[in-house]
Amino acid sequence: SQQGEEDPQALSIQEGENATMNCSYKTSINNLQWYRQNSGRGLVHLILIRSNEREKHSGRLRVTLDTSKKSSSLLITASRAADTASYFCATRSIQGAQKLVFGQGTRLTINP
């Protein structure tokens, strides 16, 4: 079963604009992670935020976590055509912490 639910399902913006994707989840978590996937094959880890953290930055990426609302957001600033990909959030629950449970993803298209 899927825990994370991303929205929007698809997002199309112009190069240089900021892209924001949201993720909601259901259970109490140890951490939440964001992954990127090109062309439906391997996923690449972007950033991990622990349950006691509220915000984290990595380059042009900014992730927030609100455990009271069970939600997270991923912001990509100054988007580039190369950012075009699918983005997934994944959670490690406090119970069953071994597995990462993924959402359905947001398909991001950056138009040149």
Added chain:
Amino acid sequence: GAGVSQTPSNKVTEKGKYVELRCDPISGHTALYWYRQSLGQGPEFLIYFQGTGAADDSGLPNDRFFAVRPEGSVSTLKIQRTERGDSAVYLCASSSPGVVNTEAFFGQGTRLTVV
């Protein structure tokens, strides 16, 4: 190796046949995961190994699916009596000891097509 390696990259098989999908994790990674991803969907958890043992196989859809990791390194996902609904990309991932607050490294997947 430098990354997680999955073979074959593509597999076409006839309905009812048996298939094996191989995953070679990053050296030293004790945790290994199998996921299945259908078009337009997120990865669906199948099974997780810690060392040689399957610590969580709750995602295996039925008894046609089985996975092994006999020496705590390479893993094989086995699917018996394949059905067209088994067509998907099968992804393998590994992570280092101290599983909870670590990232998972994914292979490029095996695209399985059952005809």
